[in-house]
Amino acid sequence: DQQVKQNSPSLSVQEGRISILNCDYTNSMFDYFLWYKKYPAEGPTFLISISSIKDKNEDGRFTVFLNKSAKHLSLHIVPSQPGDSAVYFCAASTQGGSEKLVFGKGTKLTVNP
Amino acid sequence: EAQVTQNPRYLITVTGKKLTVTCSQNMNHEYMSWYRQDPGLGLRQIYYSMNVEVTDKGDVPEGYKVSRKEKRNFPLILESPSPNQTSLYFCASSLLKAGGLDEQFFGPGTRLTVL
Numbered sequence: 001d002q003q004v005k006q007n008s009p010s011l012s013v014q015e016g017r018i019s020i021l022n023c024d025y026t027n028s029m030f031d032y033f034l035w036y037k038k039y040p041a042e043g044p045t046f047l048i049s050i051s052s053i054k055d056k057n058e059d060g061r062f063t064v065f066l067n068k069s070a071k072h073l074s075l076h077i078v079p080s081q082p083g084d085s086a087v088y089f090c091a092a093s094t095q096g097g098s099e100k101l102v103f104g105k106g107t108k109l110t111v112n113p
Numbered sequence: 114e115a116q117v118t119q120n121p122r123y124l125i126t127v128t129g130k131k132l133t134v135t136c137s138q139n140m141n142h143e144y145m146s147w148y149r150q151d152p153g154l155g156l157r158q159i160y161y162s163m164n165v166e167v168t169d170k171g172d173v174p175e176g177y178k179v180s181r182k183e184k185r186n187f188p189l190i191l192e193s194p195s196p197n198q199t200s201l202y203f204c205a206s207s208l209l210k211a212g213g214l215d216e217q218f219f220g221p222g223t224r225l226t227v228l
Contacts, residue, residue, distance in 0.1 A: 006155075034216065043117070043203050043219030044156070089156060093214055099144065099163060100171060101214060105155035 003027045004092050006104035014112055019077040021107050023090030026071065030092040030102075035064060035075050038087045038106070047088070048075070051095075080111045115140045117220035119204050125226045126194055134189045134223050136204030143209045145187035146171070146217065147179065149200040156203070162187055163209065194227040201225075 005024045013019045023033075031052035036044035050057040050064045050073065057064050063076045077084055090104040117138045126132055138145065146161035148171075158171030162181040176198055178190040187206075191198060201224050205217040 032214070036219075041222070043205075043221050045219065046216035049216060091156075095214075099209070099214055100158055100161065101146070101217065102158075102172075103148075103156040105153065 002105075003030075004090055004102050004104040006088075006090055006107050008107050009105070010108040010110070012110045012112060013080050015082055016079045019075075019080045019084065019109055019111065021075040021077075021088050021090075021109065023073045023075075023104055024071055025073075025092050027092070027094075027102075028071065029094045032093045032095045033064070033066060033073050034091045034093075034101075035062075036089045036091060036103075037084075038089065044089060077109075080109075082111045082113050085109055085111050115218070117204055117206055117218050119202075119220040119223050121223060122221065123224050125228065127228050128195055129193050132191050132194060132225075134191075134202060134204075134225070136187045136189065136220060137185050138187075138204075138206040138218070139185065140206060140208075140218065141184065142206035142218075143184070144214060144217075145181065145204065145206045147177070147187070147189050148203045148205065149173065150203065150222075151200050159189070159202075194225075196227050199225060199227045 034049040035047040038044040066073045087106045089106045093101045120135045143164045147159040148156045160179040162168045204220040207217040208215040
């Protein structure tokens with residue numbers, strides 16, 4: 001049973017436009033969510049996170065939104081740049097309980113110049 | 114430089130030949146973990162460790178062993194590798210903050226092929 005779902009395997013946007021990557025989760029116990037970016041031949045790198053006590057967290061061009069009632073989060077990248085082209089993984093964990101991190105399958109973002 | 118290192122980066126072996134993939138971090142992190150990445154399956158956790166001598170199973174532990182004798186090292190052991198363990202493996206580490214995990218730092222990956 002997949003607890004963290006990224007239903008779009010790929011996304012293509014034009015440089016300068018907004019990229020929106022979506023993630024859904026099924027386990028209502030998850031209360032901490034992270035986004036990682038992965039370039040080919042490299043390990044994933046942390047991008048941004050959000051706790052369930054918030055509904056939005058912003059860091060420069062990256063904003064994560066959390067809708068707890070819908071069990072949905074999204075990552076917005078504005079404006080998108082060609083260097084943002086990578087695979088983005090959504091991950092979730094339960095703070096103070098399990099220390100396991102559950103990842104989605106990833107979305108490959110391509111930003112076209 | 115703060116980093117997680119893995120060795121080897123690439124390995125081709127044969128079924129049944131025991132192997133160890135090493136992982137080391139220099140950030141004094143309590144938490145370390147192993148993941149495998151397979152096409153269409155994303156990152157799946159194999160084992161994790163909260164501290165020295167404390168290890169626990171992730172989602173796909175079958176066929177793997179780990180040990181945590183020192184804080185900085187967390188080797189992954191395949192006692193009898195099989196072709197279905199052909200994958201890209203990542204080691205990660207993080208601090209443990211009040212309430213749970215902090216962001217994880219990942220190593221560069223080890224591409225393992227089992228013939």
